[in-house]
Amino acid sequence: MKNLFKYILLIALVTTAWSCSEELKSNSVIKAAEERNSDFDKYLYREFTVPYNIRVQYWLDDKEIGNNDQVIPADIESSKIMAVLLKYLFLDVYNEASPEGVDFDRKYAVRIFQFVGSRAYNPNGTAVLGTAEGGLKITLNDLNRLGYFYKTGGIDPAVLLSVEAGEFHTIHHEFGHILHQTKNYSDEYGQISVSDYVLDSWSEYTLQEALDLGFITAYGRNNKDEDFVEMYSTYVTMSQSQWDTYISSASAAGKAKIAQKLTLLKDYLATSWGMDLNNIRAIILRRASEINSLDFVNLK
Amino acid sequence: MKRIYYILILALPLLVLSGCSKFEEDLFGKSSSERVDALIKEAYDTLTSSPEGWYFNYHVGWDELEEIGGYWFWCKFNTDYTVDAALELNTVYYYGNETTHNHPAGDIVSSPFEFIKSRGAVLSFDIYNPILDFFVVPSANAYQGLQGDLEFSISEVTPSRITVKGIKTGKIMHFYKKTDGKETGQAMRDLSEIGNRIDRTSTMIATVAGAYSGEGYEPVAERAIKNYNSHMRASRAITLTYNVLTGMNGETPVTETKEVRMLYTPDMDGKGITLYNKVNVMGNDITAFTYDANTDAFTSNDPGQTVVLKQTDAYAIEDVLGRYTAYVSSYWEGTLDPLENITITRQSGNKLKVQGIDMDILFFYATFDPNLGILVAEDYHEIEGITLGGVKVYFKNPYGGAPTVFYITRPDNVTNISCGDLWGYYAPDYVSPSGNVGAWGGLYGSLRLIHN
Numbered sequence: 001m002k003n004l005f006k007y008i009l010l011i012a013l014v015t016t017a018w019s020c021s022e023e024l025k026s027n028s029v030i031k032a033a034e035e036r037n038s039d040f041d042k043y044l045y046r047e048f049t050v051p052y053n054i055r056v057q058y059w060l061d062d063k064e065i066g067n068n069d070q071v072i073p074a075d076i077e078s079s080k081i082m083a084v085l086l087k088y089l090f091l092d093v094y095n096e097a098s099p100e101g102v103d104f105d106r107k108y109a110v111r112i113f114q115f116v117g118s119r120a121y122n123p124n125g126t127a128v129l130g131t132a133e134g135g136l137k138i139t140l141n142d143l144n145r146l147g148y149f150y151k152t153g154g155i156d157p158a159v160l161l162s163v164e165a166g167e168f169h170t171i172h173h174e175f176g177h178i179l180h181q182t183k184n185y186s187d188e189y190g191q192i193s194v195s196d197y198v199l200d201s202w203s204e205y206t207l208q209e210a211l212d213l214g215f216i217t218a219y220g221r222n223n224k225d226e227d228f229v230e231m232y233s234t235y236v237t238m239s240q241s242q243w244d245t246y247i248s249s250a251s252a253a254g255k256a257k258i259a260q261k262l263t264l265l266k267d268y269l270a271t272s273w274g275m276d277l278n279n280i281r282a283i284i285l286r287r288a289s290e291i292n293s294l295d296f297v298n299l300k
Numbered sequence: 301m302k303r304i305y306y307i308l309i310l311a312l313p314l315l316v317l318s319g320c321s322k323f324e325e326d327l328f329g330k331s332s333s334e335r336v337d338a339l340i341k342e343a344y345d346t347l348t349s350s351p352e353g354w355y356f357n358y359h360v361g362w363d364e365l366e367e368i369g370g371y372w373f374w375c376k377f378n379t380d381y382t383v384d385a386a387l388e389l390n391t392v393y394y395y396g397n398e399t400t401h402n403h404p405a406g407d408i409v410s411s412p413f414e415f416i417k418s419r420g421a422v423l424s425f426d427i428y429n430p431i432l433d434f435f436v437v438p439s440a441n442a443y444q445g446l447q448g449d450l451e452f453s454i455s456e457v458t459p460s461r462i463t464v465k466g467i468k469t470g471k472i473m474h475f476y477k478k479t480d481g482k483e484t485g486q487a488m489r490d491l492s493e494i495g496n497r498i499d500r501t502s503t504m505i506a507t508v509a510g511a512y513s514g515e516g517y518e519p520v521a522e523r524a525i526k527n528y529n530s531h532m533r534a535s536r537a538i539t540l541t542y543n544v545l546t547g548m549n550g551e552t553p554v555t556e557t558k559e560v561r562m563l564y565t566p567d568m569d570g571k572g573i574t575l576y577n578k579v580n581v582m583g584n585d586i587t588a589f590t591y592d593a594n595t596d597a598f599t600s601n602d603p604g605q606t607v608v609l610k611q612t613d614a615y616a617i618e619d620v621l622g623r624y625t626a627y628v629s630s631y632w633e634g635t636l637d638p639l640e641n642i643t644i645t646r647q648s649g650n651k652l653k654v655q656g657i658d659m660d661i662l663f664f665y666a667t668f669d670p671n672l673g674i675l676v677a678e679d680y681h682e683i684e685g686i687t688l689g690g691v692k693v694y695f696k697n698p699y700g701g702a703p704t705v706f707y708i709t710r711p712d713n714v715t716n717i718s719c720g721d722l723w724g725y726y727a728p729d730y731v732s733p734s735g736n737v738g739a740w741g742g743l744y745g746s747l748r749l750i751h752n
Contacts, residue, residue, distance in 0.1 A: 059414070059426040060450065070444040070468075072437050075411075075428035117428045121443035144428060148400045 040080060043299040047087060052105050054091075056083055058115040069128070071141065074115040078147035081296045082115060082140065082167070085160065088294060089168050090175070093283050099274040108178050110171070112137035117144040129165050132174040140167050150296060157288035161237035163217060163246075168284070169233050176229030183272040189264045190224035192257050197223050211250035214257025231261050236281040339421040342457045347377035352478040353384070354462075357565050358448070359471035359576060360435045366447040368526055369536020370565030370576060372491050373432070374408075374484055375475070383413040385431040386484055388491040389528060393430055393437065401430040406488035421454040423464060437529065446528065471576075494570040498591060499523070500671045502534045504598075504609040510582045512545035512555050519543075521609045525672050525705065532669065532676055532705060536573075538562045540581070540607065564589075573598065581606050614670035615708055619715050620644060620652070623752045630745030642749060644717075651678075654749075666706065675706040675717060706747070718748040 040058075048054040058079035060071070074082070091105050098104035110132075119142045120128040131139045142165070149155045160168050196213045198205070202221040210218045220230035238246060247258055266277045330338070347354065353376030361367030376384040386408045393401040403409065411429035416422040425432045435448025449466035452473065456463040462475040480487070506521035513519065519542035523534040540562065543555040560581055564573040572590045579586050584606045589598035597610040624642040629635040641657045650668040652675065666675035706719045 059412075059424075061426065070436060070438045070447070072433040072445075073426050073428045073450070078428075117433075118437055121438050121440055123443050125440040125443065127440070144400075145395055148395055148398075152398075 039300040040076065040083075044083060048083075051102065052091065052109050053111065054109055055112045056086065056115070057112060058083070060116065061114065069120040071120050072117045072144075074117040074143045075147055077150065077296070078117065078143045078145075079115050080299050081146045081150055081155070082113075082143050083299070084294050084296050085167075085291065086113065086171075088287055088291065089160065089284060090171050093280065093287065094175075096283050097275050097280045108175075108182060110136065110138050110174060110178065114139040115143050116141045118142060130167065130170045132170070132177075138171060138174050140170070143167075154292045157291055160291075161284075161288055163234055163237070166237065168288075169237050172236055172284075173229045173233035176232040177225065179273065180225065180228060180268075185228055185268045185272075186264060189228060189261060189268075192260050192264075193221075193224070193227060197221060197227070199223060202226075208249060211247060211258075212254045214250075214254045214261070216247070216258060227261070228265070231258075231265055232277075235262065235265070235277065236284050238281075239285055333417075336417055336421050339454055339457065340415045340417065343421065343423065343454045343462060344377075344415065346457050346459060346462060347475070348379050350376070350477050352481070353377070353484065354475040355478055355568070356475050357473055358435070359466070359473055359563070359565075360446050360448040360469060361471075362447055362469045364561075365524075366444075367537055367561075367563055368446065368524070369563045370473075371435075371495075371536075372488070372565070372568070374478065374488055376484075377413065381412055381414065382410050383425065383429075383432075384408050384410045385429055386488045387431050387434060388488050388495055389434065389533075390492075390531065391430055391434045392530065394530065403430060404489075405492035406485035407431070408484060416451070419453070422467065423452045423454060425450045434529065439529070442527065446526075491566070491568065494566050494568075497570070497593065498566045498573060499534045499536060500596075501611040501614075502672050503612050504538070505612060506540060506542070506610075507608045508540070508542040508581060509604060509606045510544075511542040512553060513543075514553055517543040517553070517555060525674060527703075527705075530703060532672060532674060532703075534672060536564050536566075538564065538609070540609075542581070544582075562586075566591075572601075615668075615673050615710075617646065617650070617668060617670065619710065620668055620675075620708065620717070621646060622715075624717070624749040625752060626656070627748045627750070628745065644749075673708040675708065677704040677706070706749075715751040716748065718746065720746045 044056045044058075048056050058074055058076075060073035091109060094104050094109075095102050100107075114137060116139060122128065128141060130141050145159075146155060149159065158166075160166050163169055193214050196215070198221050200222070202218050205218050205221060207218055210216070210221055213221070215221050215227060215230070216234045217230045220227040234246075235243065247255060250258065262277075269275045269277050269280070353374055356373040356375050357370050358373050359367070359370045372388045374386040378384070386406050387403075388405050390405055391401065391403045391407075392399060409429055409431045411425065411432065412427045414424045414426055416424050432450065435446040436450055438445045447469065449468050449471070451467040452464035453467060454462065454464050455472075460477040460479075464473050464475070465471065466473060478487075482490075502523050502525050504521040504523075506519035507513075508519045511519055519540065521538055521540045523536070523538055525532055526535045538561070540560045541557060542560075543557050545553055546556050547554040558581075560579050562579055563576040565576070566573050567588075570591070570593070572588055574588045575586065581600070581602075584600075584602040584604055586600040586602050586607065588601045589607075589609070590601065591598050595610065597608055599605050600607040621644050624644065626639040626642045627635075628639065639656055643653075643655055645653050645655070647653050647665065650670070652666050652668050653663075654666060654675075655663045665678040667678065668675055704719060706717045709716045709718075
């Protein structure tokens with residue numbers, strides 16, 4: 001009797017499990033947002049998702065944008081331009097510079113890019129050019145200007161690399177965070193300006209004040225991690241002569257600190273990653289000079 | 301032991317049945333996922349089945365002061381998931397001082413559309429379209445744009461009308477099937493003309509039957525002048541203020557002031573306006589007004605026709621031209637001595653030149669809008685601005701901000717032109733107090749011109 005009941009129970013449970021596995025499939029004939037299949041989608045899948053598990057979200061997903069931000073979507077032309085540039089000025093840079101080649105990007109690249117057409121503005125009228133979350137996702141604003149520049153004569157690489165507003169300053173900055181969060185830099189770096197970090201008050205200071213204290217940007221005064229990645233992303237997106245001009249107005253003490261930080265940065269990249277800082281820069285600048293020969297239109 | 305067996309036997313069916321969602325669905329109807337799919341399919345099939353497309357009555361604003369009424373889009377949804385869109389307003393976009401898009405009313409631009417399943421049945425315009433994005437595009441002076449939506453949750457689908465709700469605004473909006481046979485561009489241009497006529501003035505002469513209208517207590521009706529992406533218009537939000545007599549204190553009336561806010565959309569035939577929400581005035585419910593183009597007046601649709609609003613006459617340019625004294629103050633430079641011998645002369649049409657004898661002190665061009673009663677300072681390249689303490693000041697943010705607007709009033713028939721919120725920026729060679737070279741910032745001042 002006991003055994004009979006055990007068997008009945010067992011059969012009942014198995015039957016339940018089997019019948020429930022036959023879930024009703026949703027009878028959807030609608031192409032949902034999740035099922036994109038244009039040529040551009042195929043290009044993104046092949047060039048970003050498959051090799052690197054990167055998602056390029058060129059449509060405006062409002063969930064991904066902060067609720068207080070009112071922005072407009074990127075247009076398709078600008079999205080294509082940015083996708084091509086992401087490969088050319090970010091992924092392929094590290095493929096070239098790292099001894100690990102493509103594996104480096106596979107392991108460490110930013111995973112999600114959200115494209116946005118306009119700037120985002122704060123209530124006080126200052127613009128937000130991009131945001132990054134923990135190195136996993138970068139939101140790039142103001143992309144529709146790229147399509148406009150392209151249609152009206154070409155994209156000036158300086159626009160993409162500029163310290164103030166360049167997408168690739170932002171991208172290499174964020175990538176710098178991924179690097180040091182994976183393998184940290186030496187404590188010595190944080191000691192150079194230890195008493196001059198001001199956290200969120202950084203925006204109250206001018207660039208000149210920052211330079212005089214040995215910071216490469218006012219934002220670098222936030223904390224040592226931001227200092228580190230601002231040094232990195234600024235250096236690799238400027239030629240030597242641009243760099244020399246940029247820091248020329250710094251005080252002697254400021255210049256000395258910047259030089260110290262630069263040395264530690266170089267050592268870090270060589271020791272932890274087998275990469276040469278100047279080589280990374282050379283690759284970025286060379287590629288930046290080539291962007292107007294790229295095909296931004298026929299992406300499949 | 302027997303009891304345990306009985307419990308097990310009883311429990312068996314429950315175990316079998318409760319573990320299976322299929323059973324639940326059969327028992328309780330379709331799952332929410334299926335319902336969403338069904339609603340999306342219905343919406344898609346209906347939207348793509350109108351050969352002439354749809355008129356879309358679009359409302360904006362999640363903050364009260366940003367609710368500026370309803371505007372007409374036209375949308376045609378195609379089976380390849382593209383939408384063709386047009387608007388009754390001109391849409392112009394800038395990058396810096398360059399015009400990147402210029403679409404007069406009725407221009408059609410196409411872009412993809414999507415349905416988002418993950419948040420219910422949501423229709424999303426998530427790829428750039430200069431027409432559809434008009435009420436959304438932000439700027440330095442309007443960080444939330446005109447507070448418009450790009451995503452809409454679908455609430456009801458019928459063959460000729462689809463009801464949606466804006467995700468950010470919460471506004472209930474409708475798509476109406478277009479069947480009038482009109483060519484789309486012309487239909488939108490016609491709506492544009494109707495809108496220009498119906499939205500002409502910022503103030504209106506109001507009469508409210510039964511309200512107290514003693515001197516100083518007359519009803520007042522106004523529409524805010526709003527910047528529609530660098531184009532000034534009267535909004536479609538009428539604020540009606542009137543007084544109700546509640547008693548007398550000796551010979552002094554005791555009144556209670558009432559304020560009613562009415563958001564409207566012009567009717568397509570140009571013969572009236574329909575309110576977004578019913579309002580109550582003097583105990584009477586009003587949902588719409590008829591518009592008589594001959595009298596240029598709106599009459600409420602309640603049986604007693606309680607409210608009549610008449611658009612005011614345009615300002616005459618002759619009242620604006622002439623000689624003025626200017627009173628200028630700013631946060632940075634304080635109050636200047638009055639500047640005499642400021643002249644306003646006509647350049648051409650409604651383009652005016654405001655100029656001091658000493659051009660360094662005061663000199664700018666502005667466009668006169670006789671209906672809104674404003675002067676709109678010309679854009680960056682056209683004007684010199686004014687000089688405060690030796691520094692040239694410009695009236696418009698070169699990165700696409702709002703133009704500076706001066707308001708005309710005529711107390712005792714003397715023309716006053718003033719801007720209490722003077723906003724400009726400093727010339728490139730100026731060093732701001734915080735040490736930024738060429739930085740622009742608010743003047744936080746005022747300029748008042750009083751006709752001599």
